[in-house]
Amino acid sequence: MDFTLPPEIEAIAETARRFAEAEILPQIGAYEASGEFPHAIIEKMGATGLFGASFPENLGGTDAGFLAVAVISEEISRIAPEFGYAMNMQAMTCPFTIYNWGTDDQISRFVPDLIAGRRIGMFALTEPGGGSDAAGAMQTTALRDGDVYRLNGSKQWITFAHACDTGILFAKTDLDAGHRGITAFIVEPKAHDGFTANPIAMSGLSNVLCSNAVFLDDFVVPVENRLGGEGEGFKIAMNALEYGRLTVAARSVGLAQACFEESVRYANERVIRGQPIGHYQMVQHLIADMAVNVDAARVLVHRTGWLMDRGEPSSRATSRAKYAAVEAAKHAAASAAEIFAGYALADEYPIKKFTAYVNMLAVGEGTPNVQRILIAEDALGIKNANRHPVRNRLRGN
Numbered sequence: 502m503d504f505t506l507p508p509e510i511e512a513i514a515e516t517a518r519r520f521a522e523a524e525i526l527p528q529i530g531a532y533e534a535s536g537e538f539p540h541a542i543i544e545k546m547g548a549t550g551l552f553g554a555s556f557p558e559n560l561g562g563t564d565a566g567f568l569a570v571a572v573i574s575e576e577i578s579r580i581a582p583e584f585g586y587a588m589n590m591q592a593m594t595c596p597f598t599i600y601n602w603g604t605d606d607q608i609s610r611f612v613p614d615l616i617a618g619r620r621i622g623m624f625a626l627t628e629p630g631g632g633s634d635a636a637g638a639m640q641t642t643a644l645r646d647g648d649v650y651r652l653n654g655s656k657q658w659i660t661f662a663h664a665c666d667t668g669i670l671f672a673k674t675d676l677d678a679g680h681r682g683i684t685a686f687i688v689e690p691k692a693h694d695g696f697t698a699n700p701i702a703m704s705g706l707s708n709v710l711c712s713n714a715v716f717l718d719d720f721v722v723p724v725e726n727r728l729g730g731e732g733e734g735f736k737i738a739m740n741a742l743e744y745g746r747l748t749v750a751a752r753s754v755g756l757a758q759a760c761f762e763e764s765v766r767y768a769n770e771r772v773i774r775g776q777p778i779g780h781y782q783m784v785q786h787l788i789a790d791m792a793v794n795v796d797a798a799r800v801l802v803h804r805t806g807w808l809m810d811r812g813e814p815s816s817r818a819t820s821r822a823k824y825a826a827v828e829a830a831k832h833a834a835a836s837a838a839e840i841f842a843g844y845a846l847a848d849e850y851p852i853k854k855f856t857a858y859v860n861m862l863a864v865g866e867g868t869p870n871v872q873r874i875l876i877a878e879d880a881l882g883i884k885n886a887n888r889h890p891v892r893n894r895l896r897g898n
């Protein structure tokens with residue numbers, strides 16, 4: 502008998518897999534060709550329950566938990582990596598942060614529409630000055646002006662900003678207080694002037710589900726949209742990266758699995774010198790390493806979801822899972838490229854696209870070096886990775 506997940510989690514993974522195959526794959530090309538944001542697919546993902554796993558039923562969620570978020574993220578990313586972004590913007594970093602830190606009014610105003618896919622989310626932390634030190638590099642200001650804040654500055658790489666209805670954005674309300682001067686805001690770019698999002702062209706990645714350079718010019722945020730207190734933004738952002746890492750790690754496993762499956766298929770089909778290349782030991786070496794790396798990374802991701810479902814400290818496990826999953830995905834993409842050789846570069850095969858998404862996931866929610874620092878400092882006893890409690894309102898802490 503094999504190690505298996507609980508049957509209800511397997512069923513959720515199967516639902517995500519079927520949805521991606523039937524509802525996303527056949528339509529991706531048309532959206533890319535037209536340049537239209539795929540609102541209809543995002544809304545259907547919401548209606549199918551793919552975004553609501555970590556939310557209670559009274560908000561439209563399914564209360565299925567974080568392990569469910571992980572398996573959905575893996576399946577979506579395996580089949581349609583460009584839609585993996587939605588697992589952060591519609592299912593985790595944006596709505597879950599509002600759910601964790603928002604007032605009852607903010608939660609009921611914003612969370613149900615985000616997880617239903619009726620409104621598009623965003624999580625705007627990074628600035629041009631550098632993502633690895635988001636607090637140190639932050640220059641965007643939010644100055645109080647009566648009942649509103651006026652935001653000025655810029656953000657970089659902000660996914661879905663061009664389509665965003667409801668996002669979270671971090672800015673400094675106190676320029677002299679370092680990371681204690683950062684405040685979180687729920688922003689509504691379409692409701693107020695002063696927000697410009699310019700999609701960044703990136704070879705190999707989607708042109709419609711894309712990331713943006715954002716410019717804020719006296720962009721107005723009503724005071725009632727502040728998330729938490731002034732100065733609480735850094736804590737809120739670091740918490741969000743924690744559960745954001747769960748989805749990014751799971752998405753990386755999905756891509757690693759996709760590279761593995763394509764490689765196995767191709768190695769069995771491609772005949773060179775009278776036999777399939779999969780019969781050559783050097784190709785088998787690549788296949789064996791891929792198989793084990795993917796399995797190992799998946800177990801670490803599942804452990805993280807399991808810890809989060811129990812409401813237990815999970816920062817150590819999350820960093821390790823994200824690091825391992827990205828390493829597995831990078832190895833799998835490089836191995837697939839070697840096995841496909843010239844055909845890895847052809848648009849007809851998915852290896853080029855998988856590689857681009859692996860590179861993107863490597864930096865999302867902290868680069869490999871950032872994870873190495875967190876993991877090593879924890880192991881060496883310099884900084885306990887689990888020292889800060891991570892807020893997880895679904896599980897009561």
Ligand SMILES: Cc1cc2nc3c(=O)[nH]c(=O)nc-3n(C[C@H](O)[C@H](O)[C@H](O)COP(=O)(O)OP(=O)(O)OC[C@H]3O[C@@H](n4cnc5c(N)ncnc54)[C@H](O)[C@@H]3O)c2cc1C
Nearest residue numbers: 624625626627631632633658659660712861864866868870
């Ligand atoms: C496609 C895409 C989508 C994204 N979406 C979003 C989004 O929606 N919202 C958002 O807020 N951000 C988003 N990001 C930003 C992402 O989080 C950052 O790219 C990431 O944090 C790294 O920041 P950086 O690219 O500025 O690299 P830098 O911080 O400039 O790092 C450059 C290199 O230096 C290394 N380095 C930095 N500090 C150290 C150190 N102390 N020790 C050792 N090495 C170090 C890094 O590991 C890296 O290798 C996105 C990025 C991409 C590419």
